[in-house]
Amino acid sequence: MTLTAEKKEKAPFSNRLKRNFIKHRSLYLIALPIALFYLLFKYVPMFGIVISFQDYRPGKGFWGSDFAGLKHFIDFLTNPTASRTIRNTLVINLYQLIFGFPAPIILALLLNELKLPLFKKTVQTISYMPHFISLVVICGMIKDFSSTYGVFNDVITFLGFERDNLLGNVDLYRGIYVGSGIWKGIGWGSILYLATLSGADPNLYEAAVIDGAGRWKQMVHITLPTIIPIAILQLIMRIGSMMSEGAEKTILLYSPLVYEKADLISSFVYRRGLQEMNFSYGAAVGLFNSVINLTLLVAANRLARKATGESMW
């Protein structure tokens, strides 16, 4: 008997789709509002990008405003103040990546080693309390502590240095900005990693102990590899937002004294927008940021896949 060369033909796609719909209809129904939400609030508004190519005026609307081509993009890129803000945004993001990204991981690893449950829970709770405090309140605290007669300066004087307006010091500003961000986010960020760690297989640990591995070796060979996949995903997502550091914290903390290192793209556009109410300019800068972010995201994902086999897609 000859082998039939024909494979059993698959039913046409539309039929398969229909059957799939009917079979899993409740799933699709549940997913429908979410899909609609994204469609309505994330995709449809994308048409608004058109204003970044116009001189949009609210009175004239989308169709009536004059066409401006790449004017706003060129304006942004050639403005000397603007290029400084691009540099600042990237540098601050880099600092946050280098110092701020590992911090929750390290905290999670340390917490994982704790044996006393009460102590562990207390430390955990305290560590993620700052996350719940409003950013405005925290910035108010930072400003108060960093003032010339504030708490930080008292410590500095104790260590033998001179008092200084810390937030006005160009060299210290980034440290305060990134440091306070780490303090605020470390606890909350560690939750994700702790959750992953709690899923680690205890048999592996027992086997490692039998093989004679100490605590350090256990961590390096078992705990870390458990976390790595999640960490890579988080890293990729972080890289995908390199260009969009939010304006609120900057505006609350900075002053013209430290513009050189503190002014970000978002705070610059905020000032520009406030002065001129120039929606087109803001939209153009936003579009520029998104394109860069997308490129970075795709590149990071590729790199991760090649280097570690983990990736988002």
Added chain:
Amino acid sequence: MKKRAPFWKRALGLLTVSALIVSFSGCTGSPSGTSTSSMSTSSQKTPESGGTSSAFANTAEAIGFEPIIVPFPDEPLASYPVENGGTISIWMYINSATSKYYQNLVENPTVKQMIKDTGINVEFIHPPTGQTKENFNLLVVSDSLPDLLVNANQYYAGGNVAAVADGVFADLTELVPEYAPDYYYFIEKNELFRKLATTTDNKIYSIYNYKDVQAPYFIYPQFREDWLKEWNMEIPFTLDEYEAYFEKVLAEKPGIAPYLPSKNGLEGELLGAFGIGGTSNGVRYFVKDGKVRHTFNEPAFKDYLTLMNDWYNKGYISKDFTNVESIDAMNLEFANGRTGMVFGNTDTIFTLMSELDFEATTGRYPRINAEDPYHFDIFYFPQNGNPNAISAKSKNKELALQFLNYSFTQQGSGVANFGETGVTWNMGDDGIPVFTDYALSGKDYSLSDSEYTLRLHTCWAKYRYGDDISMIRNVAEPDTWKYRARWADDETVDGAYAMPTLSFTTEASAEIGKLTTDINTYAEEMILKFITGAASLDQFDEFQKNVQSLGMDRVLELYQQAYEQFLAK
């Protein structure tokens, strides 16, 4: 930690402060090249004596017009109530003090009286607090603007000129003479008002406050009276005397900064002493010898920065001054005894004096030498800001104009300034309204709350009486006014360099906006660096060259054009 006054004291203080701050929000002009249009030196109480002060005369001479006081016509030119009534919708900001008592201003007695007198019904649309700009833009974009828009010009890019060009605001030139004849009366009779209330080609796009009376400005240097008495010192006047005071504060009161300047380092009154100043609200343009100038562009700016740097190095200036957010915060720092001198709000400080138990006194505007004149007082411009516009798509343009017009008649302006007829005020024999005893008693509401409940302090455009007779607080407690007006008769002070509110075309506004953002970002940074010593003053010439290359000359050119068109109108 600082000691805290009891809760009710703090609450009262805060309320008064916000009430007073808001009350002066009505003093700001339109965004395109403003100078505030509040008053100058003499604090007479009657309208007739407005044109006699030297400040008035000097600026008047510079601008080239006759000072004039316009009395009301014998009979109002429009008749009320109107024949065909109706309803208009009004978009108006409601401040926190008012919203404590009224969710919607239609319940306020002033409004009820207006509705009764004019025969026109109103409905208010109040933007949520803190979202005024967003709310306005939303209404513009969704094409659902109410009929009357109070003080919204600042939220539309390019002001009312652009708004009319884009078809958002209505051009009122044809309608005003017929439907707002009492307002038009002032435009015809007062030439300076006409120039300030119309655009370059004499079109009417907004209805503005009209004010015939001068009032002293409310920012003066504030010193600690108790410390001056302790050290047997006179109130400082020249800059040398300021330094002597600072030295004393440093020596006798350790840990307290002698002087807290405003957070961007540009103290308007000090700049005025050097002849290049603006006022505390940041105006930096002034007119000298017929030319529009800018503080940053002046050679004397270097002397100012040298002085501030010197004071900073000597420790006179608080090291944290860049962190103090606003003038309210500055007033509080002074009131709490953490600094020896601020250029502060007289009304606020006076209130805080009784709350927080300290003694303060105001000083005259500073000079380098005792015989120097000071030319940067706020000038009296009859156009007192608060532009009201009418939506282009409104079906009730005529009604809205008729409604506004009532506040420019003698009876109507009494209502708009003083409240419910017969209850809060009565017309005096000389034609000037007077508060009743009930209004001044503070029985139902505290005196500061009364400004927003018994009368409507911030409202639509009206003929505005002076603060000294139309504010309940000032009439009931004249000491507040005396504190503010103490140096108002200073003959060496005038507003000779003040710049009137100018009107720009849409393109000019856009260009100016773009250039000034960049100039301000650069300059603000460099100024603070010069003051704190982070940049050496040798780089000052380079600084000015950079400012010019960023477009300062072009900005001044556009301003000069607008100024000359203003004069020629």
